[in-house]
Amino acid sequence: MNNNSDWRPDWTIDTHYPDESASMKKWAWEFLRRNKSYQSDYGKIGIIPSEEFELKETDQSMDLFVCEPPALPGETAQQWEDRVDKMFRDRKLRKASRKPLIDIVAEKYGLQVWLPPPQYSYEELGMKLRFCSPYLDHLMPLVKESKMESMIPELGEAVIKFNLAYPIKTQLERAKRILEGGASFLDKEGELDRIKRRYHVRKFQTYLRVLDGECSGATVRDMAEVICPGKNSYPDYLGDKDISNALKAAKKIRDQDYVYLPHS
Secondary structure, eight states, rough: OOOOOOOOOTTOGGGGOOOTTTTTHHHHHHTTTTTTHHHHHHHHHHOOHHHHHHHHHSSSSSSGGEESSOOOOBHHHHHHHHHHHHHHHTTTTOOOOOEEEHHHHHTTTTSOOOOTTTSOHHHHHHGGOOOOSOOOOOOOSOOHHHHHGGGOOOTTTOOOOOOTTTTTHHHHHHHHHHHHHHHHHHHHHHHEEEEHHOOOOGHHHHHHHHHHHTTTOOOOHHHHHHHSSTTTOOOTHOOOHHHHHHHHHHHHHHHHHGGGGGGO
């Protein structure tokens, strides 16, 4: 594991970056780990001692949870539960909730269960890195949970299970409404255009390099001279334009579109 906070490769050397043969899941992680908001949120979780997560849930600090009603200072999960139970018995409370903070943050970034440290490489994470599907799907409540994962739809798809014991015509009519409603929803959200758009994987390496270059303090001109040699002559300065466009595209993937990559 790379424990160095300065884990970014040298942006001036292209061979330090993945090439076009890399999986889309790997590209998704490479962009997410450069997401400033993700780095910040992970940093906030990272201040909690790892031993806390190994305790029984009832013994854990409430700093690890988002709960309603809020926990009192220094209150453990068990103490919070006891207090909430008493409030229910005394009819001073009608509902309560408690959700692990790490689950909330992971969900925010489209991750399942675990929040990987940004300094971990894709190879170090292995099977622990799991992205949620961001696409619209419809699964009738007849599918066993164990089979659910294999039926997760790909980009722009919907999965519907039919019961052959029920009237087929009625189910087909319902399926049509679901599909038309899904297409309409995606269209209103601007997702249909995104689905039709092809990601330029061959540019991903450059995208990562310009993100790292900017982070290191390099200017657009600096990056153009290294990444686009011979293209930055007066008066057009095409290298500068290429780098500026690459930065714009890279930040869009880093900050939002990375969630679609593993399922593209």
